[in-house]
Amino acid sequence: MSARGPLQGLCRICAIFGNLTEDHVPPKGAPRIGQRLLYDLGYAPNPSTVAKQRGRMFQRGVKFRTLCADCNNRLLGAQCDPELIALARRVDTHIQSRIATKELPVQVTPALLGRAVVGHLLAASNETQAVNAPNVVAMRNYFLDRTLSFPDGARIHLWPYPDHMEFVSAGHAAITTHGNVLVYTLKFYPLAFMVAWDSNPDWALPGVDITALLQENSGQPRNLDLPLDRVPTHFPELPSGNNGILVTMVGDETIRYSVPYRKS
Ligand SMILES: [Zn+2]
Numbered sequence: 001m002s003a004r005g006p007l008q009g010l011c012r013i014c015a016i017f018g019n020l021t022e023d024h025v026p027p028k029g030a031p032r033i034g035q036r037l038l039y040d041l042g043y044a045p046n047p048s049t050v051a052k053q054r055g056r057m058f059q060r061g062v063k064f065r066t067l068c069a070d071c072n073n074r075l076l077g078a079q080c081d082p083e084l085i086a087l088a089r090r091v092d093t094h095i096q097s098r099i100a101t102k103e104l105p106v107q108v109t110p111a112l113l114g115r116a117v118v119g120h121l122l123a124a125s126n127e128t129q130a131v132n133a134p135n136v137v138a139m140r141n142y143f144l145d146r147t148l149s150f151p152d153g154a155r156i157h158l159w160p161y162p163d164h165m166e167f168v169s170a171g172h173a174a175i176t177t178h179g180n181v182l183v184y185t186l187k188f189y190p191l192a193f194m195v196a197w198d199s200n201p202d203w204a205l206p207g208v209d210i211t212a213l214l215q216e217n218s219g220q221p222r223n224l225d226l227p228l229d230r231v232p233t234h235f236p237e238l239p240s241g242n243n244g245i246l247v248t249m250v251g252d253e254t255i256r257y258s259v260p261y262r263k264s
Helices: 035-040 047-055 069-097 110-123 127-132 134-144 211-216
Strands: 008-010 017-019 021-025 062-067 103-108 154-160 166-176 179-188 191-197 222-227 245-247 255-258
Touching: 008 127, 021 069, 021 110, 062 069, 062 110, 062 166, 069 103, 069 110, 069 191, 110 134, 110 166, 110 179, 110 191, 110 211, 127 134, 134 154, 134 166, 154 211, 154 222, 211 222
Parallel strands: none
Antiparallel strands: 008 017, 021 062, 103 222, 154 191, 166 179, 166 245, 166 255, 179 191
């Protein structure tokens, strides 16, 4: 999928006008997985993915032409993405090993992991959000000021995502049985992150709550047990049960799917 949007505009991280560069999801260096192994492991790919693949081929990955070169290449790509890629590789290695466990112990550096996730979520936002949406401004401030901890009012969950389709959404309302929740979602094999703003704590998000870990804002590695059972592969893009419905708030430009290139 080629990047859309103008060559110049507001950087969604620093909010300075200038030339824009492409943010990539997944970041370069993240692991890849074939559909065959996913089937072998018992994971059913997203049915909408399968349907699309009957007729069309897509290049793998999601691109947003929304960041200035400095925010993209130095702050996000060089400083934060290696942490996200290392975690993805750790989880990938475990999935490929085919060893069934309920939890996977991992190490993460909270100050870097949180900013890597937030950086890619910001890249999916639009110019209006970058300037006017209080939660987006809070995420921009958090990303740029390394002394700040993860924003108040937001919680963030992480779960394994054994699917080969990327999903990124910035600022969408999830209509749930506990009311509407504003969510930001970043999913690429094998990780899924969701940031929920002002959310009712009764609304159970999947995976492990890493909010407190990120609020520590430590630059040192911390231990984390990643739950591997009850993986909600298609949440939130294909809701089920009482998980809610994902509704576009700011236009389709901020939700991107991609389907990997399939050799057959
Ligand atoms: Zn910038």
